[in-house]
Amino acid sequence: MRERRDGLNVFNVFEAHARSRSAAQRDRAFIVFDGRETTYAQAYDIVLRYAAWLRSAHGIGRGDIVAMDLLNSDLFIWLWLALWSLGAKPAFINYNLAGRPLLHSVRSSLAGLVLVDPEVADHFTNELKEELGKEGKADDGSVQPPMAVQVMTPEIEAEAFKSEPYRAPNEDRAGQKRPDMAMLIYTSGTTGLPKPAVVSWAKCAAASIFVSNFLPLKAGDRMLTAMPLYHSSASIIGYLSALRRGCTTIIARRFHASTYIRIASETRATLIQYVGETCRYLLATPPSSHDTDHCIRLAFGNGMRPDVWTKFQDRFRIPAIVEFYGATEGPAVLFNWSGNSFTAGAVGHNGALSKALMGRRAALVKLDPDAPDMDTPARDPVTGFCKRIPPGSNVPGELLFRLDPADIKLNFQGYWGNAKATSKKVYRDVFAKGDAWFSSGDVLRMDGEGRWWFVDRIGDTFRWRSENVSTAEVSEVLGHDEDVLEANVYGVQVPGHEGRAGCAAVVFKGTTGGGDDAELGHPHLRAKLDTIARHALANLPKYAVPVFVRVTRDMAATGTNKQQKVALRNEGVDPEKVSRKEGKGDRLFWLKRDRYEPFGKREWEEIVVGRVKL
Structure with missing residues (x-):
């Protein structure tokens, strides 16, 4: 206990499991990735080797910030814990970023080093590395140090693994207070450039303790996540909660709807994690024997739509769903442990x-x-x-x-x-x-x-016909249409009209990946447009029925499967701004009485000059 006197650093929790008096705990699988199972004891040795390498090769020590631009892997965990063992702080970068958003993210962390996955190394162009090599200045006037870029190639990993394990003295982790920064996790950037949110030691402790007790997690549980570890859902709510209880985390490189349940079955996962539209994508896959041939007792996450909830639970025979609501930077969360229809669809229950x-x-x-x-x-x-x-x-x-x-x-x-x-x-x-x-x-x-x-x-709700329209509620209604795979609703500005008119970007079943139904004039598309019009008119107030429908094959989403509206909202319904790649891009339609009819340049110009009112 003397070694963990200043025990806010979660590395101490990991160390306690890895050096437990219980052989069963030391030898329990800690991380499962790509077919490899690493026990707590084995992981402890690996983490201390990476700590030695970070210290000797890059001079990393107490108080340093290191950016991590890495895909999901066991390496992500080794480096994260190695940094904490040294008293350093990680900043998790969204690996989908490139160009200006990437430069902004790594710069704003004030890190002196960024560790990069070889798969995204090409995002670090010569121009970007040159810019990172210069001293900069943050918005608040603080100095942004020159940053070194280290790509974690297999050769570098081998070099690090040859290092003798190094456990930094307790003093390097001591003296932390509950509000002090443990790491930086960035906002999703759905409404602008990502912002680094400070995640405190208190939040790491409170969230992981609460979740591990609320679910509750058992020592023998095996938790599967394919959500990106750079996001708090996977890293804090998922992985840290499993670490707190001393159970197993199964990591998938990326989320693929076609393989997620199969991986859960093959790895004997007892819990699976979802975010955003994950469960909708799973429902869109063809039925498989893996749908029910699994050990899953609970699915947990945030952002499951009410129109998906019971369908998902019934098809995959998941006994319970735990939905939570919260923000990375927020001071509290809501939770809903749901095993029946009474609380299905709610983001919290008290x-x-x-x-x-x-x-x-x-x-x-x-x-x-x-x-x-x-x-x-x-x-x-x-x-x-x-x-x-x-x-x-x-x-x-x-x-x-x-x-x-x-x-x-x-x-x-x-x-x-x-x-x-x-x-x-x-x-x-x-x-x-x-x-x-x-x-x-x-x-x-x-x-x-x-x-x-x-x-x-807030900002998604819009006013039309002097009424407030909730984009989430309209999307939910449209999602109950059997032809609709996914709907993303937003308000668009239309010349000569007050407020914003509703527009629904819709992916119809059978149109993803270039299906013929996406073609203008195809009879299946005509039938689906008629169906969605009838469905919307029958289930929504007239002012909330989307004035426009944008038929698309693929919906833009964040790395955590959350819908993006900004680009769609900015393009609006001006046909010149709506993508039409080789004549097979998105198609616009507008509501004429009770049908959605084609909307093109001529119709747009009639609105612009005021000949047509919506």
Whole structure:
């Protein structure tokens, strides 16, 4: 215990398992990747070898920040733990990034070294490496040091593995406080350049302890994730929770819908993780014997749509689904452990006691309908305070989490080197003078049964015909159409019209990968457009029925399978801006009475000159 006196560093948890008095724990599989099983004891030796290499080859030590641009692998885990063992801090870079977003991400970490997966080494062009080799300046004026780029080739891995194991002295990990940075994890960048969110030691501990107890995890559990480890869902909610309990993490290089359940079956996974539209993609695969020939007792993650939930659970015979809601940088999360239809689709569920506790820590507030994009809470013109939506009233509002006004960083450490972005996430004087609350940026509602329902992302909701339209709710309705594989709804500006008109980018079943149904005039496409029109008109208020439909073969998504709307919203419905590669690109249609008809350059020009009103 003396060695772990300052035990906030999670490396100490790993070390305790690897050096446990129990041979069963030491010899338990820690990481499974690409057919290789590495025990806790074996992993400990490997991690200390990488620590020695980082120290000798790159001079990494206490307090240093090292960026990691790596795909999912056991190497990701070895380097992460090696850095923590040295008292250094990792910054996880989205491996899909290239060009300006990549330069911004690695630069904003203030790291002096970036470790790169050979598979994405070509993202580091000579020009980018030259830029990284210069000293820079961050938005807050802090100096960005020159950065070395190390590609983790097999030769470099072999060199590192030859090092004698090095365990840094306890002092190198000591002295950390709960709000101190453990690592940097970036926002998804769906609304702009990624921002490095500070993940504290307190969050690493609280999240992993809570999740491992809530699921609950057992020592013999085997958790499968194909979600990218650069994201908090896989790294904190998934891997760190498994580490906390001392069980096994199975890592897939990437998510492939066609192989995910098979991998779960072959690796004897007892838990699987999902994010975003993962489960929708799994449902779109052909039936297989692996669908039910598995050991999965629970699927957990965030972002499963209500229209997918029961279909997924029934087809793959998953006894329970645990959905959680939260943000990497947020101070709290919501959880819903669902084993029946009563809570299916909810992002959180509180009983009487937890409802009372959440009432003190969380609140819903109405948004100002007159604010641009409805992104500001409504305030009383007399008092200047916001009005709390009564819990259980089922009225939508922005979800806020309470912060300590005297010490904001106690529960919200903000964005690294970006005070402006950090301050925008904090609302003050909300219900009383001097209070402080974290802005989630999301609209939720809580019903009388204590179930939390996601309504929309602020900025995604739009106004049309003087009514508020929730993109998430419209997408859910469209998702119940049997012909629709995926729908992504957003508002578009149309000349001569107030507000934004609804547009649904739709992938129909049978159109992905270049199917003929995507062709304009194909009879199957005509039938599917007629079906979706009837379905929308029958199940949505008239103002919420999408005015436009954009038929596409593939939906743009983040690395965590979350839909991207920005590019679609920027292109709008101007046919010149909508991609038409070799005449086989996306197709636009607009609602004419009760049918979606082709929408092209002539129709657009008629709207622009004012001859046609929607």
